[in-house]
Amino acid sequence: MIREIEEQFTEEILTEAIKRFDINNDTVRSLGGYESFVYEYQKNNAFFILKISHTIRRSRYNIRGEIEFLNFLSNKGLAVSNAVPSTRGNMVEEIAAENGSFLAISYEMSLGKEVSDEDWNESLYEKWGEFLGKIHHATKGYEWSNPAFKRHAWDQEVQLKAEKYLRPDDVMISILKERLTKLTSLPKSKDTYGLTHTDFHQSNFYLHNGDIYLFDFDDCGYTYFVNDIGITLYYALSYPFKEFENKTEYYKLFFRHFMKGYLKENTIQEEEIVYLQDSIKLRHALLYIYFHQANDVSNLDEESMNWLKELQRVAASDDPMLPIDFVQEFKSIYNSIH
Template identity: 45%
Template sequence: MKQEIRDLFNESILTETAERYGVLKDQVHFLKDAENYVYEFEKDNRPYILRITHTIRRQPDYIMGELEWLNYLADHGLNVSRAVPSAKGNLIESIPADIGQFLAVAYEKAPGNIVGEEDWNESFFQTWGQYVGRMHSLTKEYRLSHPAYKRQEWYEEDQLHLRRYVPPDQTQVFKKADQLMKRIHQLPKSRDSYGLVHTDLHQGNLHWHEGRITAFDFDDIGYNWFMNDIAIILYNVQWFPTVPYEDKAEFVRHFFTHFVLGYRKENDLDPWWDQHIPDFLRLRHMLLYGLFHQFMDLDHLQDEEAKMLRQYRHDIENEIPVVRLDFTKIREI
């Protein structure tokens, strides 16, 4: 989180926010403060999640673009953590600060828990794929109620603009990044391949309960290719698997095989897109490289941080595949 936001946040902001939702500050329990302040509270014996951000990071119309799509999915039968109104009936509450405003949103808390080792198996992978397929199928019919609510396109992601954050002498990084961006810009877009998607639906952003998935954390939704939405999941499961693996390529092959079996029950995505997964994985690698440079103190790096940045730089400059796997042959197995 930006330090300028931390400097503006205080107990009176939290007290006022809690009152807007009909509870006391002492009933609101802190969870985390990575990009937003996130809390949990209970009202009328039901649990809710409270997210607080600042206009430095998000504007009300942009947040409405998230909430409108989220509740559209909920209204059409997808299990998501629906946004709920405040005591005054507002989906977004604005709390004045010394500079700008803090913006608060409450959500139903997803039932269940993060998926555990006992459920990390083919059945879960297929259920996950079916869930994402249903989300992509629904988004094809979604229409904005107001142009001001439009979310960003894939190339507008801040961290993809590496020259803003990466040292200017890394010219080979910029060259490879530019080439990758150019290739991806040339990909076709259609109703059946591109739309508003979650863009971060890793296993940490969903709960598993009685064989059902409920997704949350829609803060980063944007317009992207459906296959890139899937590739982001592939990127995360191979870096942060719930159950460790010995062979990365074999694990990703196994996961993707079962994920696609589930996905195709709800949405028909042309297998032609499989050939572009390696570039989408590189794109995620590149975005994280920009993110690390944005938030790390480059003058005081820990040894592990410096090592990680060197590895990312090497991978980008040499176009090293994130995973050595021919995705075009997986569906034939």
């Protein structure tokens, strides 16, 4: 959690948000939260989510853009968690704070259950890729209703402003610029770039009757489709819900089935797949920056400091993070289905 946000949050803010959505306080349960305060509550025998963010991260209009995109995907038949209005009929409730405002939003609770190690198999990998392919295909026809609602571009995320959070002599500042320069050299078109989830990892969807039900569009923004794929691969390959003896074989197995599903719904070119390793490495670098944003690194214990140094070493290295030739694997997958 960003420290400036955490320091301003009070019980009074939560109480006011609960009031504006007419929630029974006895049903409210904290779910924690990484960048926002997230709660579960019950109303009319159904479950909902209350999320409280801050204008340090997102503007009111920015969140309206998220909700509009959610509605668009829902209308396209994708299983996503829809937003619900407050008692005043507002999709976003603004609550004044000492510095800026807190923004409260409520969503329907996603159907289904959390992914478990029993679900972690080829069928899931393929459905995962298929769902992301559907988003990328659908977003090619997306237009915002109000220019003010347009979501941010991927290279405008606050964590990419490395100079704000890192020491001036930190090597990650120049490394990050290099990685951004490389990724932004990709051509932009409706077939390569658009508004998408940008955080489609295994903790942001449930399984309902075997199908994916996606939620948490808080980070949705404009990015290259290959970067969006890279974000998913970073989490799925680096942090699987199951241990694999031969990690390299697991990487290949996941990628083959994921891309097989993806190519059912959307096309992508070999020239784009070339950038997958860079996208994965960039995501790793963002974790390093986020850690500085959320913590006082001058007061870390030895274990945390060693972890941070290792994170920096891997993020700064020119070597691929994962020992897999994505281009070669992609060729094999593409040729097998054409």
